[in-house]
Amino acid sequence: MxxxxxxxxxxxxxxxxxxxxxxxxxxxxxxxxxxxxxxxxxxxxxxxxxxxxxxxxxxxxxxxxxxxxxxxxxxxxxxxxxxxxxxxxxxxxxxxxxxxxxxxxxxxxxxxxxxxxxxxxxxxxxxxxxxxxxxxxxxxxxxxQEIEKNYNELKQLALTAKEKPVVLANEMYGDIWYLPGGNTSVAHYIADANASYILKDNKDEKALTMGFEEVYAKSGGVQYWVNAGNHASKSEMLKMNGFYGKLDVFNKGKIYTISGKERQKANDFFESGAVRADLILKDYIKIFHPELLPNYQLTYMKELQ
Known part of the structure; x- marks a missing residue:
């Protein structure tokens, strides 16, 4: 073999x-x-x-x-x-x-x-x-086959949404924002969930490093911020980085972390999530188009309060 x-x-x-x-x-x-x-x-x-x-x-x-x-x-x-x-x-x-x-x-x-x-x-x-x-x-x-079928059906469901919101991803470490390239799995998930990622036209398969000003310049009109680390709250996030407060999405939008299934150091997003692409996509669709999945509760993602 x-x-x-x-x-x-x-x-x-x-x-x-x-x-x-x-x-x-x-x-x-x-x-x-x-x-x-x-x-x-x-x-x-x-x-x-x-x-x-x-x-x-x-x-x-x-x-x-x-x-x-x-x-x-x-x-x-x-x-x-x-x-x-x-x-x-x-x-x-x-x-x-x-x-x-x-x-x-x-x-x-x-x-x-x-x-x-x-x-x-x-x-x-x-x-x-x-x-x-x-x-x-x-x-x-x-x-x-089951996961593939679920995934493709969810992708079709997402296309029926009326809106296509603008999305920002990841967060800063020190002075650097590691923004997923337009050809990364994060970007593919956002596209398949029928939302518009701010770097969707980029062709990189890896994260791009940007300073806050660069991200700020691209973040006008962003309604959702996903994969924002695993912070406990918005205020804790702001303590770590005061710059976040300048972003419209921080003040008026919705922010989601990937800490929906955590236990101490373990995070199931990196475990079962490696296989269950359908559930990750379902989470993103629920976030961007909640009306399409009214009864679904998020699996891996969690909204920051």
Whole structure:
């Protein structure tokens, strides 16, 4: 079986798959495993405090899943002693020595670049890859088709809206506003929810760095501000950055954070949200066109008061 993810290509032989014991080094990957109902294949996880899934947390408490360190330092001895068939992770160049050591111990290290996918459903499609590697093809195909169908129906629903509001995204870190490029997943979600993102004509797949004045100049007429970090309130936001008070949208519009499903350090937006593109789109449609989804409660987003 051939597998391609970003810069990585693999060829697994029949006798190598399906994997029966896996270790996850990223919370986002837990989202795919949970959607497949394959939690029982996980023997180890890094930085478990970032995992939102109640089921996985219970398995950690029961000792069925071990904590194998964090991206500051992985517990290599523990990983080797767990004898996993495979480890799933995003590639971090500074860990190349660790990866080599694991490979030399007969462990398959699978690097995935799912976070680089900018089309929402392309990110969801990684569930099919996990399906093939874990002998859950049928479940994965069913799940993908269901999410894809929901997504496309929601996209059609959004087109029936009367208004097309103007939207601002992300927030400042220090002096810099990291504004998602016009070809990023955030921009695609906003477009699919039938709203107008202030950088919609931009072609970048990464965030652009801007100073406050630049963003201010582009933010006239903005009615909604989304993905505004995970602040607790508008006043707390203003304490962190007084400039925000100059924005019309701060004073007259609506602001949403991605903290609708948080538990301590864990945020389900980065876990199940990696797969459930349909629910993320549904949230944005509910925000921009509440009349289209009168009975729906937001899943991952939360309005700031």
């Amino acid at each position: 051939d597998l391609k993810s970003g810069n990585f290509t693999y060829n697994f032989k029949q006798n190598q798959i399906p994997f029966k014991k896996i270790i996850l080094l990223n919370a986002s990957m837990a989202g795919y495993i949970s959607e497949l109902g394959a939690e029982n294949l996980i023997v180890g996880i890094s930085s478990p405090e970032y995992i939102y899934s109640e089921k996985i947390q219970n398995m950690i408490r029961e000792g069925k899943i071990q904590n194998v360190g964090s991206d500051q330092k992985y517990d290599v001895e523990k990983i080797i002693s767990l004898k996993p068939d495979a480890i799933f992770t995003n590639h971090i160049a500074s860990f190349d020595n660790t990866y080599e050591l694991l490979k030399n111990n007969g462990i398959q290290v699978v690097f995935l670049d799912e976070y680089m996918e900018q089309q929402p459903l392309d990110k969801t499609a990684y569930i099919k890859l996990f399906g093939e590697l874990l002998a859950k093809e049928k479940e994965a195909d069913t799940k993908f």
